[in-house]
Amino acid sequence: MESPLGTIESPSALRVRGLERRYGGKPVVRGLELDVKMGDLYGFLGPNGAGKTTAIRCMLGLIQKDAGDVEILGERDPVRQRVGVGSMVETPHFHEWLSGRVNLRLACAYAGNTAGVDEALSRVGLAERADDKVRGYSLGMKQRLGIARALVGSPKVLILDEPTNGLDPRGMREIRDLLKELVRRDRLTVFVSSHLLAEVEAMCNRVGIIDRGVLKAEGRVADLLAGRGDVTEVELGVTDKAAALAVFDGMGGLAKLIGDGEEGRLLVGISGMDVATFNRRLVEAGVGVTTLLPRTRSLEDLFLEVTSTEDELRRRP
Amino acid sequence: MIPTHFPWMIWAELRKLYSRGTGIGALVIAALVGLGAVAVMYQAGHNDTAQINGASLSQIVKLNAIECSGWALTARNFFVLPLFLLLAAASSVAGEIGERTLREDLVRPIPRWSALAARMIAAASLAAVTLVVTAALSFLPALVLFGLPAPGAVPVDYPTVGHLALGYAASFASDVGLIAIAVLLSLIVRSVGGVVVTLVLVLMADGALRGLLYVLNMASVAFAAKLQPWTLGNALGCWQGWSSEFEPMRFVALAVVIVVATSAAMARLSKMDVP
Secondary structure (H helix, E strand, O other): OOOOOOOOOOOEEEEEEEEEEEEOOEEEEEEEEEEEEOOOEEEEEOOOOOOHHHHHHHHOOOOOOOEEEEEEOOEOOOOHHHOOEEEEOOOOOOOOOOEHHHHHHHHHHHHOOOOOHHHHHHHOOOHHHOOOEHHHOOHHHHHHHHHHHHHOOOOOEEEEEOOOOOOOHHHHHHHHHHHHHHHHOOOOEEEEEEOOHHHHHHHOOEEEEEEOOEEEEEEEHHHHHHOOOOOEEEEEEEOOHHHHHHHHHOOOOOEEEEEEOHHHOEEEEEOOOOHHHHHHHHHHOOOOEEEEEEOOOOHHHHHHHHHOOHHHHHHOO | OOOOOHHHHHHHHHHHHOOOHHHHHHHHHHHHHHHHHHHHHHHHHOOOOOEEOOEEHHHHOOOOHHHHHHHHHHHHHHOHHHHHHHHHHHHHHHHHHHOOOHHHHHOOOOOHHHHHHHHHHHHHHHHHHHHHHHHHHHHHHHHHHOOOOOOOOOOOOOOOHHHHHHHHHHHHHHHHHHHHHHHHHHHHHOOHHHHHHHHHHHHHHHHHHHHHHHHHHHOOOHHHHHHHHHOHHHHHOHHHHHHOOOOHHHHHHHHHHHHHHHHHHHHHHHHOOOO
16 A cells, blocks of 8 residues: 555654663663654564564653654654654553443543544444443454544544454454555554554555564565565576576676576566566567566565574575 | 643543542442431430440530531541542552553653642542531531530530531541552552552551650650651641641641652652553
8 A cells, every 4th residue: 555645755753763672671672763754554563572562652651761762743742742642552441430432531631632532433333332331342342442542632643552453354454444544534644563464564555674672674565575675586487598597697687596486487686677678688689488477575574584583594495 | 831631631530530439439438427427426415324434425425516527527537438538549540550541641642740640639539529528417417406516515625616627627638648648659569459558557667656756755755756746647647636736747747748749659650661
C-alpha cells in the first residue's frame, strides 16, 4: 500500500533519535533511530524481546529513557507532544466494572477532548455493546475497545502495540481495513508494532525492523522487498547458458551470476538497469530467453535476513 | 502548569471512585455510623439496669444532639471509615498501577502530578461526603429525639455545636493526611494490600514511639513532651481535642505530613516507570 502522503518528502510525524534504554544495566533499546512520515502506516517489526514495546513505552513517556529524543508532530515537550497522540500499549486494560462507553468518556476526560466517543465505538463495531460492562467483553472486544480509546480525543498520530492480538481472522481483517481507512480517509499517521509479518506487508507502506534493540532496516516496503540496495535478483531461463554467461561478462559487472534458480534456471543479480533492458541485451546478443522472473522477497524473508545471526543464516537452507 | 481540562480529570476520578465498592461501602458505613450512634444513645439513655460505679447508664449518658454526633465522629474515626478511605485512595493509585489503567491516563497530554492530584481530590471528596453523611444522620435525628443540651444543665465548658463542627473539620484534615500517606505508599509498594499492611506496620511503630515518648515524658526527659505531637498517630488524631481543646502543634504536624507525603508522591511518580 502506498499512501499519497507517505513519501520521503513528507514531514515527520514521529521522529526518534538515539533512543537508549537499559534494564538493570542490560541495554534493551540501543541508539534507536526512527522516522515516521505524516500519512505513513508504519509497521514496527521485531522478534520477541527485540525492544519494540520498550521503545513504544519510551515514546509515550511511560518509562524513562536513558538517552535520546522523541519528537511527535514537531513537538519535543513530553506533555504537549501527546496532545495529538492516541495509543494502545500491549493488551488494553479497562475499569472492568464500568461500561465500554463510560471507559471511553473517562479517557476523553484525560485527553481534554470529549468528542468522538460514539464515532469511535461505531468504527470498531462496538456501538451495540457500548453500554455493557467491560468485564463481560471477550478479549477481541477489549482489543477493539482499546483501539476506540486510542481514537478518542481526535488524534493525528496513532501508536498501537500489537493491535490485532486476540482477534480472530475476521477481526484482524476489520482492524487492518480500519487502520488503512484512518490513514487514507482521516489522514492519520499510524505507527503499529506487530509480529504478524503478512499483516504488516498487506497493510503498511513503510516498516522498521528492530532486533536486539537496534534498528536493522527501515524504509518503504516496496523498496525493501525489491532487493538489497539497487540489486534486483532475477531467475533466468535461457536456451544457451554458456552464451548467456558470456553476455554477463560483457556487461561490465551490471549482471552477475549469484546462484542456481529453480528448475535449472540461473539466479542473476542485475544492477544499473531494469529487467526489460537486461532482457533486450540478452536477446540482442542472440541468447534465447525462455523465462525471466524477477525474484520478490516476502517481508518474512527480509525479516529473517536482518534479524538472524550469522550462525542462523548459515544454517538456513 | 495545571491542565485546562483538570476539572474533567477530577470528574473522571469521582466517577470511578463513587462506583467502586470502597466508595459505595464508605458511604454506607458513614450512614450506618450516624444512625447507629443515635440508636445506641437512645438505647443507653433508656437503660436503667446497666450500672457503672453505682450509676445507671441512663443517668450517665447525656442525651443531646451534640453528644450523639460526637459519638458518631469518634466511632467513624476510630473504626471503619479510615480503612475505607485508605482502600479508596490506594485503589485509585496502587490498584490502577496493578490493573494497568493508570498508564492509560498518563499517555494523555497531562503532567503526571495532575493525575495524582485528581485522585487525591476525589478521595478527599469521599472523606468530606462521609463526614457530612455521618454528621447529618447523627445530629439531625438526635436533635429531634433529644434536642440540644439545656443551658445550665451542663458544665460551662461543655462543647457547643461550633466545637462539634470544628471536630468534623479537623477530621477532614486528618483524612486528607491519611489519603496523602496512602498515595505515597501506593507508589512505593504498588499494591493495595501492601499499602494496608505497610501502614499498619508504620502505625504500630509509631505507637511504640509514642509509648516511648510517654515514658520519657513521665521520666521528665525534656524533649519528649515537645516531640509527642510530631508523631504520625498524634498528627492524624488531631481531631481528638474537639470536645475539650485542640493541640495546635498536632495540626502543624499534620500539615507537614500532608505536604511531605504529597510532594514525595508527586516526585516519585514523575520519575517512575509505569507498567
